[in-house]
Amino acid sequence: MKFLPLVWAxxxxxxxRTFFTLLSILIAFLLFGMLQGTNAAFSxxxxxxxxxxxxxxxxxxxxxxxxYADLAQIEALPGVDHVAFxxxxxxxxxxxxxxxxxxxxxxxxxxxxxxxxxxxxxxLDTWKRTRTGVVIGIGLAHKYGWKIGDRVPLHSTxxxxxxxxxxxxxxxxxIYEDPQDAGQENAFFINHAYFDEARxxxxxxxxxxxxxxxxxxxxxxxxxxxxxxxxxxQDETKTQTEKEFQxxxxxxxxxxxxxxxxxxxxxxxxxxxxxxxxxxxxxxERVPELAVLKTLGFxxxxxxxxxxxxxxxxxxxxxALGLAAAAALFPMLxxxxxIVNLPLEVVGLGIGVAVLLALVTGLPxxxxxxxxxxxxxxxGR
Amino acid sequence: MxxxxxxxxxxxxxxxxxxxxxxxxxxxxxxxxGDFVAxxxxxxxxxxxxxxLIGGLDQPTEGEVSVAxxxxxxxxxxxxxxxxxxxxxxxxQFYNLMPMMTAERNVELPLLLTSLxxxxxxxxxxxxxxxxxxxxxxxxxxxELSGGQQQRVAIARALVADPTLxxxxxxxxxLDRQTADEILHLLQLLNREQGKTIIMVTHDPKAAEFASRHxxxxxxxxxxxxxxxx
Numbered sequence: 001m002k003f004l005p006l007v008w009a010x011x012x013x014x015x016x017r018t019f020f021t022l023l024s025i026l027i028a029f030l031l032f033g034m035l036q037g038t039n040a041a042f043s044x045x046x047x048x049x050x051x052x053x054x055x056x057x058x059x060x061x062x063x064x065x066x067x068y069a070d071l072a073q074i075e076a077l078p079g080v081d082h083v084a085f086x087x088x089x090x091x092x093x094x095x096x097x098x099x100x101x102x103x104x105x106x107x108x109x110x111x112x113x114x115x116x117x118x119x120x121x122x123x124l125d126t127w128k129r130t131r132t133g134v135v136i137g138i139g140l141a142h143k144y145g146w147k148i149g150d151r152v153p154l155h156s157t158x159x160x161x162x163x164x165x166x167x168x169x170x171x172x173x174x175i176y177e178d179p180q181d182a183g184q185e186n187a188f189f190i191n192h193a194y195f196d197e198a199r200x201x202x203x204x205x206x207x208x209x210x211x212x213x214x215x216x217x218x219x220x221x222x223x224x225x226x227x228x229x230x231x232x233x234q235d236e237t238k239t240q241t242e243k244e245f246q247x248x249x250x251x252x253x254x255x256x257x258x259x260x261x262x263x264x265x266x267x268x269x270x271x272x273x274x275x276x277x278x279x280x281x282x283x284x285e286r287v288p289e290l291a292v293l294k295t296l297g298f299x300x301x302x303x304x305x306x307x308x309x310x311x312x313x314x315x316x317x318x319x320a321l322g323l324a325a326a327a328a329l330f331p332m333l334x335x336x337x338x339i340v341n342l343p344l345e346v347v348g349l350g351i352g353v354a355v356l357l358a359l360v361t362g363l364p365x366x367x368x369x370x371x372x373x374x375x376x377x378x379x380g381r
Numbered sequence: 382m383x384x385x386x387x388x389x390x391x392x393x394x395x396x397x398x399x400x401x402x403x404x405x406x407x408x409x410x411x412x413x414x415g416d417f418v419a420x421x422x423x424x425x426x427x428x429x430x431x432x433x434l435i436g437g438l439d440q441p442t443e444g445e446v447s448v449a450x451x452x453x454x455x456x457x458x459x460x461x462x463x464x465x466x467x468x469x470x471x472x473x474q475f476y477n478l479m480p481m482m483t484a485e486r487n488v489e490l491p492l493l494l495t496s497l498x499x500x501x502x503x504x505x506x507x508x509x510x511x512x513x514x515x516x517x518x519x520x521x522x523x524x525e526l527s528g529g530q531q532q533r534v535a536i537a538r539a540l541v542a543d544p545t546l547x548x549x550x551x552x553x554x555x556l557d558r559q560t561a562d563e564i565l566h567l568l569q570l571l572n573r574e575q576g577k578t579i580i581m582v583t584h585d586p587k588a589a590e591f592a593s594r595h596x597x598x599x600x601x602x603x604x605x606x607x608x609x610x611x
Binding site for chain 2: 002003005006009010012013288289292293294295296297298299300301302374375378
């Protein structure tokens with residue numbers, strides 16, 4: 001700690017240059033926080049996927065419906081514990097920008113399959129009795145101020161009613177929570193029985209099946225057994241683990257991990273040269289000062305550590321400020337990523353990257369400072 | 382008085398491009414503890430090289446350099462750095478202060494290498510600044526001080542760790558006559574009142590008058606030896 005004033009003084013020798021370098025690192029880490037936070041939020045959904053659950057979709061495309069009648073056959077397979085289903089409702093609330101993740105499901109089956117969703121039993125019972133009833137996540141309820149008893153109109157971009165309209169009215173009868181993952185608290189679950197009866201087409205079909213198996217080690221065999229059931233039928237299926245399914249679902253939007261890595265790679269590559277160049281320039285200007293420090297008794301290693309510490313302080317402070325700014329702005333992405341807080345692992349990773357950046361950019365000038373010959377440096381050679 | 386600096390048969394060669402240049406030739410020298418020595422001589426005569434060898438900034442190509450009973454020509458780079466911190470205070474022509482640090486922070490620098498507590502460091506810094514008459518300028522940065530005041534800060538920095546000897550390379554070379562005399566009086570005071578051994582390289586005969594002993598270096602040898610060789 002006693003060397004901190006010396007490190008700090010060296011850092012701010014050229015205030016304007018240090019300020020702009022700090023600003024560029026700060027912006028890079030703001031970008032890092034936002035992009036890596038988004039990536040982590042998507043990955044978190046995949047990581048949270050249950051190893052006991054399989055997802056069966058149409059072999060043609062997961063947007064193709066499957067017959068509801070398949071349920072009984074799947075359920076009858078050995079190793080299968082429980083089966084539920086869901087469909088994609090594709091709806092928005094009032095404005096197309098206010099997209100709602102809405103799914104017609106069987107209340108009993110679906111919530112049995114997802115025990116992590118906490119819904120009071122009386123609300124589940126009410127839902128089963130209320131055909132137009134919906135259960136919504138607490139995140140969604142907070143976002144739109146919806147509460148139990150509210151009537152919510154949604155406009156589906158897929159499903160029409162026999163009268164040709166696409167406007168559907170629902171009654172909020174329950175609000176669920178997912179204590180493990182706030183990102184899962186934004187769904188809107190519709191009673192399938194009502195949906196199937198009220199839609200103009202596609203009756204008797206569902207979007208995909210979710211299958212809970214008794215033993216996770218039989219996932220591959222059970223998946224193959226399900227697909228074999230419908231082989232050479234009109235509705236061939238493709239069964240994957242829930243994790244594989246979510247990964248392929250996210251990839252429909254693009255390989256987010258690749259995009260994030262590519263953008264951040266370009267940003268940090270540029271930053272590497274910018275910071276490295278600044279540190280080298282700073283060193284060149286301070287050769288006599290560093291020589292004086294050595295004259296006073298600072299060892300070669302001590303001078304190396306001083307220059308490295310300067311780089312470390314600059315990078316870590318700028319990164320911390322950038323990540324703090326990202327954490328402050330991250331709630332703006334709630335609609336996209338479903339979570340409010342910048343994941344802590346992103347902050348940790350960011351600080352790790354900052355330390356690495358400091359070492360990579362600081363080592364060449366620090367090495368040069370260490371090898372500085374006092375006599376030559378003082379003589380200006 | 383006892384010898385504090387002893388050089389025996391010291392030879393120093395530098396490589397300049399492809400050539401080897403011999404700057405000091407078989408030089409012998411003894412400086413007593415408490416001496417105030419002025420080393421004079423024309424440019425390129427080897428006086429700064431001699432000073433660098435005594436101050437442990439450089440190593441001889443051949444010969445022995447002993448300071449305060451220790452053979453510093455045998456020390457490694459790291460050992461020499463630690464030795465300098467304990468035994469030598471340096472004063473340069475252009476002060477060489479850290480521009481972003483206050484006077485007291487500059488003076489404190491050598492003490493950062495000691496095990497003194499913060500309070501002890503602060504006390505020693507205040508004493509050193511008082512000795513050079515700058516107790517009231519402790520919070521000023523070098524750019525807020527005159528040349529003479531900056532050199533006083535540099536002297537306080539050289540003194541603060543209570544070194545065995547003070548090594549000064551043209552300490553008044555950048556100052557006007559009056560300020561130079563004030564600085565030289567201060568050095569003389571430190572020599573007389575505190576018994577500091579001072580070795581000063583200078584071009585200025587008036588500055589040399591403040592010293593108690595004069596050495597002349599010419600063509601890499603002390604003047605007497607040079608005459609004998611001639």
